[in-house]
Amino acid sequence: MKRSFHPPSRLLVLSALAISVAIAAVDLLSAQNTPPPAAPAPSPRSFVIRSVRIFDGEKLLPATDVSIENGLIAAIGKNLKAPTGTKEINGASDTLLPGLIDSHTHAWAQALDQSLIFGVTTELDMFSDPKFDANIRQREAAGQNLGGADLRSSGTLVTVAKGHGTEYGIAIPTLASAADAQSFVDARVAEGSDYIKIIYDDGSAYGIKLPTLTKEELAAVVAAAHERKKLAVVHIGSQAGARDAIESGADGLAHIFEDEPPAPDFAAFVKQHHAFVIATLCVNESITGKASGESLLSDPRLAPYLDASSAGNLKKAFPHGPANKTNFANALAAVRALRAANVPLLAGTDAPNPGTAHGVSIHRELDLLVQAGLTPTEALRSATSIPASTFGLTDRGRIAPGLRADLVLVKGDPTKDILATREIVSVWKTGAEADRASARAQVEKEKQEAQASAATPAPAGSESGLISDFETDVTTSKFGSGWAVSTDTVAGGKSTAELKWMNPGANGSKGAMQISGTISDAFAYAWAGAMFSPGSHPFESSNLSSKKAIRFWIRGDGRPYRLMFFTKSGGYNPAIQSLTVSTEWKEITVPFSAFQTDGHDITAILFCAGGSPGAFTFAIDDVRLE
Numbered sequence: 001m002k003r004s005f006h007p008p009s010r011l012l013v014l015s016a017l018a019i020s021v022a023i024a025a026v027d028l029l030s031a032q033n034t035p036p037p038a039a040p041a042p043s044p045r046s047f048v049i050r051s052v053r054i055f056d057g058e059k060l061l062p063a064t065d066v067s068i069e070n071g072l073i074a075a076i077g078k079n080l081k082a083p084t085g086t087k088e089i090n091g092a093s094d095t096l097l098p099g100l101i102d103s104h105t106h107a108w109a110q111a112l113d114q115s116l117i118f119g120v121t122t123e124l125d126m127f128s129d130p131k132f133d134a135n136i137r138q139r140e141a142a143g144q145n146l147g148g149a150d151l152r153s154s155g156t157l158v159t160v161a162k163g164h165g166t167e168y169g170i171a172i173p174t175l176a177s178a179a180d181a182q183s184f185v186d187a188r189v190a191e192g193s194d195y196i197k198i199i200y201d202d203g204s205a206y207g208i209k210l211p212t213l214t215k216e217e218l219a220a221v222v223a224a225a226h227e228r229k230k231l232a233v234v235h236i237g238s239q240a241g242a243r244d245a246i247e248s249g250a251d252g253l254a255h256i257f258e259d260e261p262p263a264p265d266f267a268a269f270v271k272q273h274h275a276f277v278i279a280t281l282c283v284n285e286s287i288t289g290k291a292s293g294e295s296l297l298s299d300p301r302l303a304p305y306l307d308a309s310s311a312g313n314l315k316k317a318f319p320h321g322p323a324n325k326t327n328f329a330n331a332l333a334a335v336r337a338l339r340a341a342n343v344p345l346l347a348g349t350d351a352p353n354p355g356t357a358h359g360v361s362i363h364r365e366l367d368l369l370v371q372a373g374l375t376p377t378e379a380l381r382s383a384t385s386i387p388a389s390t391f392g393l394t395d396r397g398r399i400a401p402g403l404r405a406d407l408v409l410v411k412g413d414p415t416k417d418i419l420a421t422r423e424i425v426s427v428w429k430t431g432a433e434a435d436r437a438s439a440r441a442q443v444e445k446e447k448q449e450a451q452a453s454a455a456t457p458a459p460a461g462s463e464s465g466l467i468s469d470f471e472t473d474v475t476t477s478k479f480g481s482g483w484a485v486s487t488d489t490v491a492g493g494k495s496t497a498e499l500k501w502m503n504p505g506a507n508g509s510k511g512a513m514q515i516s517g518t519i520s521d522a523f524a525y526a527w528a529g530a531m532f533s534p535g536s537h538p539f540e541s542s543n544l545s546s547k548k549a550i551r552f553w554i555r556g557d558g559r560p561y562r563l564m565f566f567t568k569s570g571g572y573n574p575a576i577q578s579l580t581v582s583t584e585w586k587e588i589t590v591p592f593s594a595f596q597t598d599g600h601d602i603t604a605i606l607f608c609a610g611g612s613p614g615a616f617t618f619a620i621d622d623v624r625l626e
């Protein structure tokens with residue numbers, strides 16, 4: 001049966017995570033195999049900013065001086081004395097803010113670097129690999145993470161088998177019953193989770209059906225988190241889910257709902273229970289089918305710092321099916337009501353979900369919070385002092401003597417015009433200045449390289465589009481450097497794969513390529529499969545922009561499979577599509593646009609297994625571009 005590309009079936013708030021985990025895999029690779037990067041040249045982590053307006057995390061102070069000594073805020077006051085030779089910055093037309101805190105992200109190392117460039121000095125991650133988190137924690141403690149935002153993380157989230165969070169091809173433990181709640185939470189605490197993130201979402205808001213925790217299990221997990229003095233933060237999709245979570249004792253919600261308008265008593269109910277809400281309005285908007293971040297691309301204050309993959313992500317929205325009940329006006333109304341009831345609101349982007357990108361999206365989130373009815377000052381609190389006090393980060397989130405010099409200097413006054421947060425002059429993390437100029441130059445260089453590579457000719461032999469029909473063997477291809485095994489062993493994993501010729505092939509042909517192996521649980525983001533390199537050597541960039549899609553036959557053993565595109569502009573950050581594969585051969589076409597590329601700089605195409613450990617076997621045939 002001919003089947004055209006079908007978008008990933010799950011319409012959920014974490015769908016871009018697969019991309020981030022693949023990047024995390026590469027991060028781990030570099031973290032393990034290369035010496036840690038040398039600390040930046042000892043920049044003077046002592047300086048004075050003169051005559052600057054200060055938003056101290058709570059309120060605006062009249063223009064005064066701030067001195068920073070060895071990465072800490074030392075003093076605030078008029079005409080501060082400083083030792084001769086101390087760097088002085090004139091802040092007369094500027095406002096100094098505490099470094100911004102994004103209270104809902106899914107992180108990896110380059111993402112943290114990118115966040116810092118846009119003024120986010122701390123990310124509160126809501127689901128990532130505990131090994132990655134541990135690595136960042138270690139680097140942060142050793143002073144090796146000055147170029148990236150600091151991280152707190154829930155690590156692995158709490159969900160049920162086949163529930164939200166399990167769809168990314170990452171092997172994660174799942175909760176079987178309320179009786180397991182304490183041991184499950186204890187395992188997360190042992191892995192280093194700073195707080196416990198719980199999924200309570202049956203998919204009904206998006207018109208799909210998903211298994212999720214029972215209310216009894218939810219309450220048991222919350223109690224187990226509290227037993228270990230950890231905050232319990234709950235991902236919900238609906239107002240009913242939000243009520244259940246709060247009734248179960250949750251400390252906070254990781255999203256606001258938008259499946260219906262807030263009930264008249266909802267905000268008071270949240271307030272009574274002393275819960276906080278991380279309003280992720282960017283993804284709320286993207287879930288309704290509108291790419292929330294698109295307007296950021298045309299903002300000259302932000303665009304020069306946006307790399308191709310961030311820019312591509314900002315243009316995306318979630319697919320919006322007919323049974324989807326979400327309406328962005330409901331999210332705005334709920335936030336407005338929560339604000340009126342004095343419920344603590346925290347700004348979160350849920351980057352890198354569709355319509356968002358790390359760092360830059362906090363500026364969109366602040367804007368949306370103001371659109372929901374917060375004053376600019378209240379919006380700024382939601383990204384500084386409120387998350388700091390909510391998550392017990394007593395050393396940041398404010399500008400006061402003794403606190404970390406996590407700071408953002410912006411032109412103008414964002415307490416009057418929230419968009420002024422985008423006009424960044426400088427960002428400091430513990431007094432070390434982020435290298436925004438280099439980040440900008442790197443983006444510019446990538447743009448020029450992309451233009452150059454778009455002008456190069458297509459690889460010889462690629463005219464017909466056929467890559468391999470596997471009629472006689474599995475290694476050769478009509479162009480490029482052929483097929484090779486690719487596994488997570490390069491990132492410290494233990495998965496295996498082998499490529500074998502099999503016959504017959506699909507659609508009455510003589511042969512096909514069988515890819516079989518074992519996914520090991522040694523690496524959280526395990527993968528194993530077959531990689532095609534279109535250039536004359538592996539990972540050489542090829543201009544395939546005369547083609548628009550990849551078409552192939554595939555059959556498998558019922559496990560999930562994935563197709564990944566690597567591009568030069570995306571680096572080792574592949575764009576990923578899940579493949580629904582059955583035991584019967586079927587033909588699938590996936591447009592390049594699904595991988596956010598026009599095909600001008602493709603470096604590799606990978607068909608692979610991942611996810612839960614165990615043996616796998618699948619086969620592909622007649623792989624072609626068209």
Ligand SMILES: [Zn+2]
Pocket residue numbers: 013014104105106126350
């Ligand atoms: Zn999330």
